[in-house]
Amino acid sequence: MNRNLAFGAGLTAVFVLAALISFAWVPQDVTQMDIANKIRPPSPAHPLGTDHFGRDILSMIMVGARTSIAVALVAVGIGMGLGVPLGLAAAARKGGWLDEVIMRANDLVFAFPSLLIAIMITAIFGASALNAIIAIGIFNIPVFARLTRSGALSLWTRDFVLAARVAGKGAARISFEHILPNVTNLLIVQGTIQFSLGILAEAGLSYVGLGAQPPTPSWGRMLADSQTMVSFAPHMALFPGLAILLTVLGLNLMGDGLRDLLDPRLRRDRQ
Amino acid sequence: MLRFALKRLMSLVVTLWVASLVIFLSLEVVPGDPAAFMLGLNAQEDTLAALRDELGLNKGPVERYTDWVGGMLVGDFGTSYTYRTPVSRMILDRVQVSLPLALYALTLSTLIAFPAGIWAAARRGKPTDIVVMGITQLGVAIPNFWFAMLMVLVFAINLRWFNAGGFAGWDAGFFPAMKSLTLPAIALALPQASILARVMRSSLLDTLNEDFIRTARAKGLSRRQALWRHALRNALIPVLTIIGLQFAFLLAGAIIIENVFFLPGLGRLVFQAISARDLIVVESVVMLLVFAVVLVNFLVDLAYAAVDPRLRGRR
Numbered sequence: 001m002n003r004n005l006a007f008g009a010g011l012t013a014v015f016v017l018a019a020l021i022s023f024a025w026v027p028q029d030v031t032q033m034d035i036a037n038k039i040r041p042p043s044p045a046h047p048l049g050t051d052h053f054g055r056d057i058l059s060m061i062m063v064g065a066r067t068s069i070a071v072a073l074v075a076v077g078i079g080m081g082l083g084v085p086l087g088l089a090a091a092a093r094k095g096g097w098l099d100e101v102i103m104r105a106n107d108l109v110f111a112f113p114s115l116l117i118a119i120m121i122t123a124i125f126g127a128s129a130l131n132a133i134i135a136i137g138i139f140n141i142p143v144f145a146r147l148t149r150s151g152a153l154s155l156w157t158r159d160f161v162l163a164a165r166v167a168g169k170g171a172a173r174i175s176f177e178h179i180l181p182n183v184t185n186l187l188i189v190q191g192t193i194q195f196s197l198g199i200l201a202e203a204g205l206s207y208v209g210l211g212a213q214p215p216t217p218s219w220g221r222m223l224a225d226s227q228t229m230v231s232f233a234p235h236m237a238l239f240p241g242l243a244i245l246l247t248v249l250g251l252n253l254m255g256d257g258l259r260d261l262l263d264p265r266l267r268r269d270r271q
Numbered sequence: 272m273l274r275f276a277l278k279r280l281m282s283l284v285v286t287l288w289v290a291s292l293v294i295f296l297s298l299e300v301v302p303g304d305p306a307a308f309m310l311g312l313n314a315q316e317d318t319l320a321a322l323r324d325e326l327g328l329n330k331g332p333v334e335r336y337t338d339w340v341g342g343m344l345v346g347d348f349g350t351s352y353t354y355r356t357p358v359s360r361m362i363l364d365r366v367q368v369s370l371p372l373a374l375y376a377l378t379l380s381t382l383i384a385f386p387a388g389i390w391a392a393a394r395r396g397k398p399t400d401i402v403v404m405g406i407t408q409l410g411v412a413i414p415n416f417w418f419a420m421l422m423v424l425v426f427a428i429n430l431r432w433f434n435a436g437g438f439a440g441w442d443a444g445f446f447p448a449m450k451s452l453t454l455p456a457i458a459l460a461l462p463q464a465s466i467l468a469r470v471m472r473s474s475l476l477d478t479l480n481e482d483f484i485r486t487a488r489a490k491g492l493s494r495r496q497a498l499w500r501h502a503l504r505n506a507l508i509p510v511l512t513i514i515g516l517q518f519a520f521l522l523a524g525a526i527i528i529e530n531v532f533f534l535p536g537l538g539r540l541v542f543q544a545i546s547a548r549d550l551i552v553v554e555s556v557v558m559l560l561v562f563a564v565v566l567v568n569f570l571v572d573l574a575y576a577a578v579d580p581r582l583r584g585r586r
Contacts, residue, residue, distance in 0.1 A: 104282075104285075104286075107282075107286060108286055108289055108290060108293070111286055111290060111561050111564050111565050111568075112290070112557075112561055112564075113519070113520065113522075113557075113560050113561070113564060115526060115527070116526060116538065116541060116557060116560060117557075119526065119541070119542065119545070120297070120541075120545065120553065120557065124297065124298070124545075196412070200414055203414050204414065204416065204527050207414075207416055207527060207530075208526075208527060208530055208542070223414075223416070223417055223420065226420075227420060227531070230420055230423065230424050230428070231424065231428045234424060237417070237420050237421070237424070240417075241414065241417035241420070241421070244414050244417065245409070245412050245413050245414065245417070246412075248411075248412035248413075248414075249408060249409065249412035252408060252411060252412055253408065
């Protein structure tokens with residue numbers, strides 16, 4: 001078992017578990033204000049302290065994990081759900097007009113400064129978790145389309161695909177029955193990486209006020225709230241930031257580990 | 272070479288044209304009338320009509336689109352709805368912050384990444400390699416606006432070496448201006464440097480496996496000499512691609528860092544313009560940034576094709 005994978009999966013599991021547990025139980029209700037106990041440093045009653053409304057930061061981080069994970073997961077889902085079929089279609093009709101249109105559309109999306117457009121989308125259609133998902137998801141589509149296409153192209157020249165064609169299968173059936181299973185490894189690794197990028201993007205958007213709206217806790221907005229109080233309440237800025245850092249780190253390490261595990265050719269080079 | 276350049280130029284023009292359509296159309300669907308937004312709730316109907324007329328909002332979408340694109344081609348980016356000043360002048364003001372910031376961050380990132388990547392590759396598998404790679408993992412995972420806040424806490428609030436935000440302005444002199452860009456530039460550079468160092472390392476390791484390195488070693492060069500004289504130059508191509516992409520990203524992607532430090536840059540301009548429904552500013556600045564990204568990629572592609580003939584046939 002490789003070390004990156006074990007450590008990364010462990011870190012990720014901690015935050016996924018925290019999010020899941022928060023559905024059933026949190027140390028303190030996150031919609032409950034307790035002004036008498038506001039801005040308290042960490043203590044036995046509040047292991048990570050309280051914020052400017054007296055809310056328990058540990059509870060906020062647990063519920064915030066839900067927002068981050070849900071947004072990033074659905075955004076990856078959008079990217080895969082649309083990008084993979086597009087990539088398969090482009091590879092099946094390589095050099096045709098469909099391939100050309102798909103690849104040029106991809107170039108176009110890559111030409112837009114992604115964060116700026118995400119901000120534009122959320123500003124146009126209103127700031128909400130759903131619009132943040134769409135904004136992040138759109139930029140995942142070309143990533144998966146391009147990856148699927150390049151993986152699929154090399155498979156189309158292989159003998160087992162030729163055999164399937166001789167057997168009379170059409171391009172669509174070959175794509176789904178023979179090509180797709182063989183690019184799954186690539187997709188899993190890339191999915192992990194896009195997941196971590198999605199968490200960073202969601203944090204950035206909610207930091208500037210364009211992600212999930214109050215009272216839904218989100219890590220990015222916790223950081224935004226803490227900014228003016230950072231000089232006398234550093235714990236308010238420290239813990240949400242650490243939560244983002246550790247989740248993203250866990251996912252990245254997991255991605256690296258999975259790549260080594262799923263692609264034995266790379267094992268020798270990477271070490 | 273000329274054919275390749277022309278083909279790339281054609282695709283650049285088409286990309287820009289489609290991008291302009293996408294930007295224009297997506298802002299067409301924005302709810303809200305800019306004129307009503309500017310005059311407030313109690314505006315008279317005839318005042319509103321006069322303002323709409325003045326802003327050109329009564330014209331059809333086709334005419335407004337051609338006016339906009341035609342104007343940009345001759346350097347006229349329109350007039351801001353809210354500030355009543357030419358958008359081109361607003362952009363010029365903001366570029367004075369965004370461009371130096373991007374260049375500063377890119378310089379820092381390169382200065383950190385090159386030695387780190389080369390060092391790690393040269394000591395592959397040794398403790399230094401593992402430590403450098405561990406640090407880059409943290410650098411990629413850290414949200415840069417959080418890192419910026421922590422730097423403000425340490426270097427501005429506790430140590431008082433820097434201001435917590437704002438831009439001194441170039442009138443205050445070169446060094447005060449650069450000083451106010453230093454923390455933002457470091458915050459932007461850290462994740463970029465981490466990515467670049469990783470690319471540098473893996474590209475160098477790939478090159479070190481090539482036959483010509485074995486030949487060089489067989490001729491009696493030490494591993495270090497082979498790395499510096501032969502491998503480094505050949506490993507630079509993917510590194511340069513990433514630098515090109517990062518420059519474009521830094522120019523447009525500094526929006527959140529600009530918010531942390533209250534810097535009057537391009538990103539902040541768009542952000543403020545969106546909330547004020549100042550659509551002409553949003554359209555023009557986003558178009559300009561897309562142009563910058565596409566142009567940088569175009570130049571990088573041309574530079575490669577000039578250096579490496581194998582790349583001309585690709586794509």
